[in-house]
Amino acid sequence: MKRITLALLAAIPLLTIMAPAAPAADKAGSGPNPFSDCGIGAALFSETKWAAVTSNVIWDVGTTAVASATMSPQTCSGKEAKTAAFIFHTYDNLIEETAKGGGVHVATMLDMSGCTQAVRAAIVRELRDGAARDVSAVDYSSQSQREKAERMYARVHALTDGQYASSCTA
16 A cells, blocks of 8 residues: 555656646647546546546556557547457466467457457457467567557457458447
8 A cells, every 4th residue: 555655646746747748639628638538547447537547647657548648549448448458457368368269358359349250260360370479489578568468459450440340340
């Protein structure tokens, strides 16, 4: 508890510095709130604003949330943000299940992407091929979980919004 309190206190000066970096929309204040509408916190706690803010601040002092709001405010909510957070938090399960050709976490990820049953086997095959390349890469063990999850998310996104977009609409 002491660490969380110290992290929150340490974050206050940074948050006040970063707050003006929020995107300017048509009028001031009309863009997403980086701390409650963006980042991992918003993906996990979309209906509970205080929990989203707390999660974002504890996770990385809100830097991911602010970067999302600043660079791509359209990704602050919706299936992309939720899918990215899910992949990050369940990466170990996803990589194991992908290697096996499926599982509960893979099915959930494809549910989140709105994919029909007709294309799931093909998507899983392509994810499996990509995961095999990733895991066999020389630098795989030195990559952070964020880097590994980003790579998987990019692959899932490319498949569900690209080649299989007509069968994956949430």
